Amino acid sequence: MSKHDEILEYIHALPEGAKISVRQISANLDVSDGTSYRAIKSAEKEGLVKTIERVGTIRVAPRESAGEGNLTFQQVNRVIQGTILAGRKGMAHEITRFIIGAMRTEALETYLEKGALLIVGNREDAQWRAMDNRSGVLITGGFGPAAGIMEKAESLGLPVISTSADTFSVASVIQRELYSRSLMSNVVTADDLVVRQEKYVYDLKTADVREYIPADKMTVLVEGERYIGTIRSSDISSVDKERYSEWLQQNIEVLPSGTLQTLRQVMSWHQLNIVPVVDRERRFLGVVHRRDVFREFEPRKLSTGMSSEEVIDREIRIDENRVHMKVMPFMTDEYGSITQSAFMRLIERLTAVVLKSRGIHSYHMDSLNLVNVKLVQLNQEIVLEGNIIDLGDQFLRLEVETSSEGNVLSKAMLMIQHYSDHKK
Numbered sequence: 001m002s003k004h005d006e007i008l009e010y011i012h013a014l015p016e017g018a019k020i021s022v023r024q025i026s027a028n029l030d031v032s033d034g035t036s037y038r039a040i041k042s043a044e045k046e047g048l049v050k051t052i053e054r055v056g057t058i059r060v061a062p063r064e065s066a067g068e069g070n071l072t073f074q075q076v077n078r079v080i081q082g083t084i085l086a087g088r089k090g091m092a093h094e095i096t097r098f099i100i101g102a103m104r105t106e107a108l109e110t111y112l113e114k115g116a117l118l119i120v121g122n123r124e125d126a127q128w129r130a131m132d133n134r135s136g137v138l139i140t141g142g143f144g145p146a147a148g149i150m151e152k153a154e155s156l157g158l159p160v161i162s163t164s165a166d167t168f169s170v171a172s173v174i175q176r177e178l179y180s181r182s183l184m185s186n187v188v189t190a191d192d193l194v195v196r197q198e199k200y201v202y203d204l205k206t207a208d209v210r211e212y213i214p215a216d217k218m219t220v221l222v223e224g225e226r227y228i229g230t231i232r233s234s235d236i237s238s239v240d241k242e243r244y245s246e247w248l249q250q251n252i253e254v255l256p257s258g259t260l261q262t263l264r265q266v267m268s269w270h271q272l273n274i275v276p277v278v279d280r281e282r283r284f285l286g287v288v289h290r291r292d293v294f295r296e297f298e299p300r301k302l303s304t305g306m307s308s309e310e311v312i313d314r315e316i317r318i319d320e321n322r323v324h325m326k327v328m329p330f331m332t333d334e335y336g337s338i339t340q341s342a343f344m345r346l347i348e349r350l351t352a353v354v355l356k357s358r359g360i361h362s363y364h365m366d367s368l369n370l371v372n373v374k375l376v377q378l379n380q381e382i383v384l385e386g387n388i389i390d391l392g393d394q395f396l397r398l399e400v401e402t403s404s405e406g407n408v409l410s411k412a413m414l415m416i417q418h419y420s421d422h423k424k
Contacts, residue, residue, distance in 0.1 A: 003031050007039035011048055014059040017196040050195055060195050070094040073159040079177045082163040086150045090157035101126045140167045191256035194277040196286040220276045227284040253278045263293045268364035268417035294362040312345050323350045323384045338376040354386040362419035370412045380404050
């Protein structure tokens with residue numbers, strides 16, 4: 001076994017929440033610092049450890065990735081509202097590839113494979129070729145297969161589905177479903193960020209008279225694995241099994257499925273550095289750090305192409321406290337006016353620019369009041385200008401004016417909760 005593998009095996013054996021370092025591993029396993037460093041980085045890529053600023057590197061439980069996953073034949077049939085003609089027992093299988101039968105039958109051999117789905121019209125030769133390659137068939141245009149194909153599909157458990165829609169419409173619906181699943185799989189949740197660290201936890205089962213030094217201004221109370229609540233660390237000396245309820249803070253915890261936006265809202269509202277993550281059975285899973293919640297995440301890369309947010313981010317021009325953009329077709333509704341979602345994306349980008357110039361990186365939009373003076377229309381060059389008109393310790397007011405060629409189109413007032421990094 002190589003030294004690298006030996007270190008990874010050592011990290012695997014560590015309990016969740018254990019702190020590790022290059023020097024510690026080098027001393028315990030008698031290896032060089034360089035070897036230890038490379039092994040820790042490799043473990044970080046595997047999801048075995050997590051490095052937290054000013055905390056260090058700790059062992060974490062690897063999370064099961066939800067992943068994009070593949071659509072099953074059953075899911076495809078649901079979104080296209082088709083009819084199952086044969087092979088019902090194979091409907092739960094995942095589809096490995098989607099193939100449009102818009103080529104000569106001989107050319108299909110290059111693409112057909114076991115578990116694929118051929119989308120084709122009334123081309124019996126192509127349907128037979130799909131059966132020979134253990135691929136399912138989706139027949140468009142309301143046509144049905146030959147009796148022989150039905151019998152073979154049933155014996156092999158290969159789904160044959162029929163729909164009255166045309167091939168283009170079916171492909172568009174499936175593409176939209178894949179895109180939606182890609183968006184969902186890229187949403188950051190509490191489960192992606194949670195780590196188990198005992199220094200933030202006070203267990204009522206094992207509590208004793210020893211001096212307790214809080215690692216954060218909030219402390220998580222548990223009883224074994226059961227989550228009790230969250231209290232201020234300064235009150236820990238007053239807590240016992242009979243009296244803890246009077247110090248509990250309300251609505252602090254989040255579910256593993258809680259989104260990044262939810263975490264930001266909870267942390268901003270309560271001015272927290274950590275938030276406990278609790279499942280529906282009230283079991284304590286760990287904490288999420290503010291540094292992870294408010295850090296900049298990489299833009300989502302979707303297998304189906306760029307999202308509308310990414311296109312907007314690519315096309316805008318930033319000038320100090322202003323954002324410039326030409327309204328593009330995908331940003332408008334059927335009447336040619338800018339959609340609310342596209343306009344909100346521009347406001348979000350402008351807010352980030354203005355607040356960053358003031359050194360504010362941790363914030364959450366609490367409310368928005370918008371007054372439309374004139375419609376923002378297709379192909380219009382617009383400018384959004386943002387100015388902070390009131391700055392407090394926890395809240396600020398941001399005024400956003402949208403104009404085009406000197407004419408005011410709308411005015412918005414945002415109330416934003418912010419968290420200054422220097423606060424303790």
